[in-house]
Amino acid sequence: MKICVDLRTAGNGPHGIGRYGAELVRALEALVPPGRLDVLTGGAGAGAGREGLGSGNVSPVRCPPRPYGLLEQLLVPRAVARLGPDIYHCPTYACPLFVPAPTVMTIHDLLPLEYPRDFSPGLRLYHKRLVRWAAKRARRIIAVSSYTASRVRRRFSLPAGKVRVIPEGGDHVRRFRVSSRDEQRYRELGAGGLDYFLTVSNPRPHKNVLFSVRCFLASERLRERKARYILVGRQHPAVHRCVEAGDRDGRVLFAGEVSDGLLRLLYEGAVAVLCPSRGEGFCLPAAEAMQFGLPVLAADDGALPEVVGAAGRLLSLDDQRGWREAMEQIQAARQVGEWDPSPVLERAGRFSWARAAEETMALYEEVCRGEGQRPKAKGPRRGERGC
Numbered sequence: 269m270k271i272c273v274d275l276r277t278a279g280n281g282p283h284g285i286g287r288y289g290a291e292l293v294r295a296l297e298a299l300v301p302p303g304r305l306d307v308l309t310g311g312a313g314a315g316a317g318r319e320g321l322g323s324g325n326v327s328p329v330r331c332p333p334r335p336y337g338l339l340e341q342l343l344v345p346r347a348v349a350r351l352g353p354d355i356y357h358c359p360t361y362a363c364p365l366f367v368p369a370p371t372v373m374t375i376h377d378l379l380p381l382e383y384p385r386d387f388s389p390g391l392r393l394y395h396k397r398l399v400r401w402a403a404k405r406a407r408r409i410i411a412v413s414s415y416t417a418s419r420v421r422r423r424f425s426l427p428a429g430k431v432r433v434i435p436e437g438g439d440h441v442r443r444f445r446v447s448s449r450d451e452q453r454y455r456e457l458g459a460g461g462l463d464y465f466l467t468v469s470n471p472r473p474h475k476n477v478l479f480s481v482r483c484f485l486a487s488e489r490l491r492e493r494k495a496r497y498i499l500v501g502r503q504h505p506a507v508h509r510c511v512e513a514g515d516r517d518g519r520v521l522f523a524g525e526v527s528d529g530l531l532r533l534l535y536e537g538a539v540a541v542l543c544p545s546r547g548e549g550f551c552l553p554a555a556e557a558m559q560f561g562l563p564v565l566a567a568d569d570g571a572l573p574e575v576v577g578a579a580g581r582l583l584s585l586d587d588q589r590g591w592r593e594a595m596e597q598i599q600a601a602r603q604v605g606e607w608d609p610s611p612v613l614e615r616a617g618r619f620s621w622a623r624a625a626e627e628t629m630a631l632y633e634e635v636c637r638g639e640g641q642r643p644k645a646k647g648p649r650r651g652e653r654g655c
Contacts, residue, residue: 269636271300272353274344274371276310277335277360283468283501284552287375288412289359291440293624297325300403306351308344335362336394355632361395363402370635372628373406375399377549377570383474400424407635410434411627413571414549432631435575437621438555450529457498457521459537463599464521464625466538468531468553469506469545476567476585478507479543479546483591490592495519495599497542498534500526516538535560540598544585549556554580559615560607563598565591579615 273293278286283286293307302576331347332340344364348356356369363373366503380387380395403409403424409431412418416429454460465484477499484490484497499507500519512522526534537542540556548570555575558565564580566572573582581598583590601607 269300269349269632270304270306270353271296271632272306272348272351272356274308274323274331274356274358274360274362276308276331276333276344277339277362284470287552288376288436289375291437292359292619292625293326293626294440295437295502296629298622299625299629300325300405303327306353308347314494315378325467328406335360340364341366357628357632358599359545361399361402363399363406364521365398365405367402367536370477371402372408372410372631372635373402374381374421375416376412377416377547378423379472379474379547379549381423382419382547384474390529391622394552404491406430407434408630408631409639411498412436412641413574415574416549419528432627434624434631435619436552436555437624438552438616438619440557440621441528441535441556444528444532446529447527450527453526453530454533454537457488457523458499459496459521459534462494462496462537463539463603464498464537465540465542465595466498466500466534467542467544467558468500469503470557471502471507473545475504476544476546477503477586478510481507481510481513481520481543483588484520484595485510486588487592487596489596490599491517491519493599495539495589495595496521498523498532498538500524512650513618526538531556535562538562540565540595541601542591542595543567543572543576544591545572546570546585551575555616555619558612558619561612561616563602563607563612565594565598575619577615579612 275289278290291338296305302325306327306329309328310332326580333343340366345367347370353369355372356367357372359374380392384392385479411420411433412435414433417433421428421431467477469477496519500523535557541562542635543551543554543566544569546569550571554564564576566576567585568581568582581594
């Protein structure tokens with residue numbers, strides 16, 4: 269079986285959906301014979317794609333069309349036709365409609381349709397039309413949670429058997445190497461020796477970081493105990509305005525975009541990770557935090573109850589007081605050594621990229637068995653690579 273995975277959305281140090289694609293390919297390398305796994309890379313080029321994916325069994329193919337654009341509908345199918353795979357897997361929404369190979373598509377969430385004000389009109393239209401059509405044309409849909417699977421089936425009117433739940437991994441974070449520069453940046457943030465909460469997010473309003481910042485700043489006990497709150501990733505302007513107006517002690521720290529090594533250091537030193545998002549399709553930071561046995565305070569919303577389960581603390585987004593008290597309690601417990609990470613580490617073991625790759629390979633084989641004698645696209649001619 270020859271496989272083509274579309275990694276045009278995975279850049280350097282990816283998080284979220286980009287991380288999913290890159291880590292899945294790394295895990296697939298251990299299961300696929302050399303020369304049977306092609307990867308479409310973006311503008312970074314084939315060399316960067318090979319270097320970032322580990323063992324060298326992957327064959328990177330440069331395919332620069334921008335995701336979510338018109339050119340991908342034309343050039344990606346042409347590249348796939350030249351490669352002649354048995355399976356084309358698009359690990360994101362950017363799935364061309366007319367790929368000349370059986371298609372597997374991963375859908376992480378339907379946020380542009382469920383929180384339309386958070387996204388541009390163009391992206392909403394793309395989901396409403398192209399993602400819907402691509403999902404109907406695909407042989408199988410991978411959903412990263414049961415929550416997402418139910419939304420996809422209902423929104424796109426798909427039969428239950430077409431959508432398969434395969435959760436993401438989280439154990440990649442333990443592979444991250446910490447450099448001296450990461451350690452220096454960690455010290456510059458002033459994180460060493462502090463009790464700090466951590467949130468890893470982006471500026472989308474559904475991430476709801478403004479809510480958790482307000483809860484943190486409203487706690488006099490956390491102020492008295494000199495607790496800090498570190499925000500990783502770009503943040504919505506409303507978060508910056510809230511901090512400027514209400515953080516007289518400088519207790520909320522903006523780390524911005526961070527390297528993998530610095531992200532690991534921040535997880536290792538945190539008191540707890542806060543995940544106040546609405547409508548998450550999976551929430552990778554929650555799975556990453558649990559790899560270190562960290563307490564996770566999460567919204568009782570979206571896929572977070574499914575990911576965190578009884579190993580974390582699920583809280584209503586209508587209960588600001590409950591969030592504030594939960595932060596105070598977990599900091600106090602950790603200061604006196606009363607936190608037991610064992611249940612969290614046990615649950616973290618469920619989120620393995622090796623398991624995700626094995627289940628994905630089984631799905632590929634299922635699709636191939638169902639193909640019968642359908643003719644495949646012609647393979648590439650000698651020396652023909654890329655778009």
